[in-house]
Amino acid sequence: MAFLVWLAHRIDRFNDVIGQKIAWIGLVMAGVQFTVVLMRYVFGVSEIWLQESILYMHSILFMLGAGYTLLHNGHVRIDIFYRDASAEHKAWVDFIGVCVFLVPICIAIFYIAWPYVANAWAVQEGSRETSGIQAVYLLKTVILVFAALLFLQGVSMAIHAAAVLVGREASKLEPPRKL
Secondary structure, eight states: OHHHHHHHHHHHHHHHHHHHHHTHHHHHHHHHHHHHHHHHHTSOOOOHHHHHHHHHHHHHHHHHTHHHHHHTTOSOOOOTTTTTSOHHHHHHHHHHHIIIIIHHHHHHHHHHHHHHHHHHHHTTOOOSSTTSOSOHHHHHHHHHHHHHHHHHHHHHHHHHHHHHHTTSSOOOOSOOOOO
16 A cells, blocks of 8 residues: 555646646737737738647646646535545545546546547648648647556545545645645
8 A cells, every 4th residue: 555655746746847838828818819810910920820829738737737726625526524524534525536537537638538549649730721820630649648647646636536535645734725
């Protein structure tokens, strides 16, 4: 169990670092959006690739930030019973939720997206616009990375829950971190 807890902490750290780095994309995205508006309405110039870059950044921000959000308990949770429950009850809910819902959904997303992404790579899919970003295949790859990061964080969450259930780890009773 000690190795699994160590592994869970490594996964947590990995998603935490990714989330902290990815968060900066939000600032860059706001700057690019400001630039697009300024160029269009002040100078009358419109760049398709710049507009598409906002879509890329928005997608990357949310897809790669999903594991970080799960780590910090930031996803929507109907916690009518959960918030006042004991640490053991919370651990059971987390463990079962990860095993029954999160892991199978992540596997399904990966399985369903694989041919979609592979086809995009095979044809080096690019933008439909001639002046757009010719790397749609890279953007579609983010779907697989999303499923993998969320899956890994789910495994970590299940390990932490199991450790609480067997008494090897104290429950994380801290309130969700503001994202």
